[in-house]
Amino acid sequence: MAARKGGVSLRERPHNGGRNDGILSRISTTISQSPIVFQGKRTACKAAFVAKKLLRSTGKAAWIAGTTFLILSVPLIIEMDREQQLNELELQQASLLGTSQK
Template sequence: MAVLSRILKSYIVQPGKQVALDTAFIAKKLIRSVGKAAWIAGTSFIVLYVPLFMVTDREQQINDLESQQAALLGTGPARPALN
């Protein structure tokens, strides 16, 4: 056991241990930062784009319904008004 403790305290092992500790510390900070960025991106997507997708889907459903009604009545599809 004394040999092992001397090896662990040697001038060769100490810098390696310090590098490992520093690397672990930096990795933790990096993971935390990536997690925060992912949270911000995810919530921004939900707030900004989901309502847009819902409106686009609703418009598509209305257009489909109008096309079906026009087909049943025998008239051509309604043309959008040009301004």
């Protein structure tokens, strides 16, 4: 074999560990290993982490607000409804008995 200038030919040069991958595979590998893609993935992971924490804290706040409403407001609403029914019953009795309301 005669000595050549410029090193090894394309056939003798190993591609990605000796595999004969196509040019698209080599380009996609090069792009996926670029620092810009790495920073994008890292930023996406951080954004997902923050979104998860925000969603969890929002869920906790919703739980607290819901249980507080149930404990404080629902009994008040029930009592106000009872009071209204009692007033209506008294009005019905007064109209049946013929007494006047002041």
